Amino acid sequence: MSLLVIGSMAFDSVETPFGKADEVLGGSGTFFSVAASYFTDVRLVAVVGNDFPDEHLQMLRERNIDLTGVTMADGATFRWKGRYGFELNEAQTLDTQLNVFADFRPELPAGYAESEFVFLANIDPELQSEVLRQVRRPRLIAADSMNFWITGKREALLETLKGVDLLVINEGETRQLAGEANLIKAARAVLNMGPKTLIVKRGEYGVLMFSPGEIFAAPAYPLEEVFDPTGAGDTFAGGFMGYLAATKNLEPENIRRAIVYGSVMASFTVEDFSLNRLKSLTIEEIDVRFKEFKMMTEFIAG
């Protein structure tokens, strides 16, 4: 049941049409770990500055997240500042301060190399490859990336992708990575770069999963109040990988269930700023929403 994630821990300052939050807990590793923690134990590799409050670490530990791999470096924690308009689809980045994250070199603590499920959150593809060199025969390696690396470090990213089983990126990134406007053709091109499975995140339109000979479409949960989309993608990945690690089952039908659990978790994250909603869920709330997804998509032949 060992699930390892390498990602960021950050302070986010976010403005949406519905309010603003200053210096709240964020980061891909944080959202991923907390989402996955509802399904399995998680090992988090990340770096924070010495300004990182102990209460956040305490919250993560209480959710059975192993922080042995979280280094506290001398300096300030990574900070991101962004703004969303009414569309809530894409953030406008107002400021990025890498701080201690600029010198982050992921080193796996003893025992972590044997993790069976590994998620490389959206970091420099060269660092993702460094992690790949350290792990030994995981059952599943999944990764995220973004436009910044697709254009800025394309060769390194393509190298990383050769060692990745499953890629989770958004729609625009899929088109950009493949250099192809049609999403279905773009997805097929990405499947030729290494990953056997591609999950395309489409925000409020849900996700599409592509693997050879198979497509699965899951809608997003219809929410009357979307407060802050920050962390939705990382939460999706955390719920998805957490469920797979807990069930240790990589059959196509279990991957579909994992995608729905990922979508369920993401739907909670966007209901409030930071991890405010995500960190205080019950298993019952998760199960109810899973069943709602089922009801929302089911149809039977006449």
Next chain:
Amino acid sequence: MSLLVIGSMAFDSVETPFGKADEVLGGSGTFFSVAASYFTDVRLVAVVGNDFPDEHLQMLRERNIDLTGVTMADGATFRWKGRYGFELNEAQTLDTQLNVFADFRPELPAGYAESEFVFLANIDPELQSEVLRQVRRPRLIAADSMNFWITGKREALLETLKGVDLLVINEGETRQLAGEANLIKAARAVLNMGPKTLIVKRGEYGVLMFSPGEIFAAPAYPLEEVFDPTGAGDTFAGGFMGYLAATKNLEPENIRRAIVYGSVMASFTVEDFSLNRLKSLTIEEIDVRFKEFKMMTEFIAG
């Protein structure tokens, strides 16, 4: 099994990144009728000019579409000219010539007033209301509309909606009609305007159906070649209403099936210009794609 549609018949000139077509057969009534004709007999009420070639009428008749309600007026047929970019989501209208459509007053031929299923395609809401005054107790009245009427003839449209059971509009139109950015809230607002069911078309993202206490999400069929989206919405409505009229079953599970059949039909229309693909389908092709929708969306609880 009587299905009545009131809509337009037109010549479309379309440019897409993949080619162009001049003065090809189009119009909401045409796409709707041909799509529905794979499921049931159809009665079409529309107007054409005396420039309308007999071969088009012949094609429609051969598909068992009753053209008693199609008037041939002195003048030119309605013409629309539009262009799509790579996104293929929204057409840029380059030219509209209403011609004989400007004086269109739908009058139902004898017997049509008893039609059990009625579709008011996207025409002036005042004309839609005129049709509503002529029909007698249909089992289902559905309607389409557009931004042009939502802003330009809002009061008339709200009046029409009071007599409509089911409304089929796109995402932006739903938000505009409700004056609400959140789609789920907007849908609830529209359900308070008259229709008991709202189907929101989202192009390549599929459709969302809203009724009190129920939401159904269907993806679009993933196509590697989307040639021309013109008529996709009308085709969806035709497949949807055609299946309902053929099965005479308005239970929620049958409405879901009808939505999937509508999506199947729309996926064929966009594969070529005009009705080139739509008009020459086989029942087997339709059934295969329906099964693919099922496989693409199915997941089971663990």
